[in-house]
Amino acid sequence: MGTRVISCWLAVLLLVLTTWHAVAGETKGPPAGYRIGPNDVIRIQVFGEEDLSVEARVSGDGKLDYPLLGVLQVGGKTTQDLQALLTKRLSAGYVRSPKVTVSIARHRNVYVSGEVKTPGGFPFEDGLTAQKAVTMAGGFTDKAVRNGLTITRRSEGHEQTFNAPLTTPLLPDDMLVVAQLQKFYLMGEVMRPGPYPFEEQLTAKKAVSFGGGYTDKADKKTLKVTRVTESGAQTIAIGPDDLILPSDILAVGSHNYKVYISGEVRAPGAYPYSENISLQKALTLAGGVTEKADRKEMTVRRVVGGQEQTLVLPLEAAVQPEDLIVVREGQKVYVTGEVKTPGRYAYEAGATVQRVLTLAGGVTEKAEASVVKLTRTTAEGVETTVVALDAAVVPEDIILVVPKSDRFYVSGEVKNPGGYAHKEGLSLQKALAMAGGATEKGDVERVQVVRIVNHQEEHVAVTLESLVLPEDTIVVAERQKVYVTGEVRTRGGIRMRRGCRCRRR
Structure with missing residues (x-):
């Protein structure tokens, strides 16, 4: 009997230990x-x-x-x-x-940001690599540099950031950032002009190979780069072994003169130069300007005496060989609030607020037409003021048409019938005072209020202390009259007063 009890307890203990190790192993x-x-x-x-x-x-x-x-x-x-x-x-x-x-x-989260489809925090798990974390974040976007990963890691109170391949193991609280693809641009006499991914130590010769190489008309000695620096855009001549930087525009010249057109045109690129061609005609070669273009003045970059100059020319001006025509986006004004078509509109010199509102389709029925606000950025900062409709606008102004406030209406025998701004707690007596009070003919004891209740008009019994609601219509009636004729000293109508009696003398 004792042996059987001991065996039973040993079996129970073995089961507990097995369960303990199984749980611990999870x-x-x-x-x-x-x-x-x-x-x-x-x-x-x-x-x-x-x-x-x-x-x-x-x-x-x-x-x-x-x-x-x-x-x-x-x-x-x-x-x-x-x-x-x-x-x-x-x-x-x-x-x-x-x-x-x-x-x-x-474990606590790891974080993925940058050029992934669904950036955010994700639960850490053992064996998590950068590749798997990117997959958890929906994968790379089209703009991602797949070998441009950086990890920011905090350890012992210090933070360090380092480049990492996709196979790098991650730790909890790591922040993985996927860099955006940098580009450069090819134009001129290359087989496939357009944007291309930038890579380190990229030479002009290799950049041209990305675009399929030179065309038959290309002048391989005429390579120009347009580059944006702190002092502005510059166009410089380079050799095939010179390095290309991110966002550079590499133009390959031709044996035949060209003009180059970029910016807000429908088909930017290089086009054959001809004698006495105007800016207007050159833009026609590029398919014309887009809706966003500034149609009045064009920027032309021209090399004069070995130095590049930037000129602002009218459409009638003549183009010279190797000119780079840049069509800028036009200046805009912005309209918002209670207008029929809010949005941005091309700025016109001398335009007024009224003109811009007309471009936006006019104001809506909900507009408070007398209250138009204009926000303008000046050297002192951003200012917002209420302006008249004939006020002049300048580029980048923001025009706001304010919606109507709640109103009530007073009609009948008052001195100034019309609509008035409603305020919370407004009494009937104060509402009549806002309308100038009753006329001599008005009977303040016979005031009716027409009120919309459940989409239907109702006549509401009120006193002078009653509250007025938004959209109420207050009607002050004319005092009633009695008419006296016959053998009296003054015949005619006499205003009726409550409690008035007729007595014979």
Whole structure:
């Protein structure tokens, strides 16, 4: 009998130990030297003490509320540190020889930003690489540099940023940034003009090869780069071994003279030069200007005496060989608020607020036509003022048509019938005073209020102390009259007063 009981207890103990190791094996150990931080989910198991075995999230300040011991500061500790701390604290009068195991149930997030489809934070998991994190973020966008990954990592209170291949393992709290693809542009006598991905140590010769090489008309010695610097755009002659920088425009010249057209035209590119060609005709070669273009003046970059000059010319001006014509986007004014077609509109010299509102289709029925606000950026800052309709506008002005405020209406025997701005708590007596009060013919004891209730008009009984609601119509009636004729001294109509009686004398 005793042997059978001992065997039974051994079987139970074996089952408990098997279950314990199975549960403990569900969570892999954290990376070497990993320190607990906010949002980590910690699993603490005390053998034989179910009430002390918990799974909880570390708070933002690195603390954890644990049974019996209260709030513990666990942030910055390793799992081994926390395990030793719990063992020591529980041994001090709570549990005899506690067997404590601490593991990370769920790590805090890693973060992916830049040129990925769904940037954000994602749960860390063991074995997570940069490649897998990008996949979790929806993959690369079309603008991504697939070998341009950087990782920002905080360790021991210090932050470091380094370049990383896709196979780089990630740690919790890592920030992975996918860089945007930089480009350069080919134009002129190349087989396939257009934008191309930039790469380090890119020479002009290699850049031309991206575009399919030179055309038959190309002058391989005539290479020009238009480059934007702190002092502005510059066009310089370069050789085939000179380096190309991001956003450079590399133009390959031809044995035949060309003019180059870019900016707000429908078909930018290089076009054959002919004698006495005007800017207007040159733009026609490029398909004409777009809707956004400034149609009055064009910018022409021209080399004069070995130096590039930027000229602003009218459409009738003549083009010279190798000119670069840049069609700028036109100046705009912006209209918003209660207009029929809000948006941006081409600025016209001398335009007024009224003219711009006409371009926007006019104001809506909800507009407070007498209140138009104009926001303008000046050297002193941004200013917003109420302006008249004949006020002049300047480029980049923002015109706001304000919606109507709540109103009520007064008619009948008042001195100034019309609509008035409604205010909360407005009484009938004050509303009549706003309309100038009743006329001599008005009967303030016979005032009617027409009110919309459930989309239907109703006549509401009121007193002078009654509240007026938005859209109410107040009607002051004319005093009633009685008419006297016959053998009286003054025949005619007499205004009726309440309680008035006729007496014979």
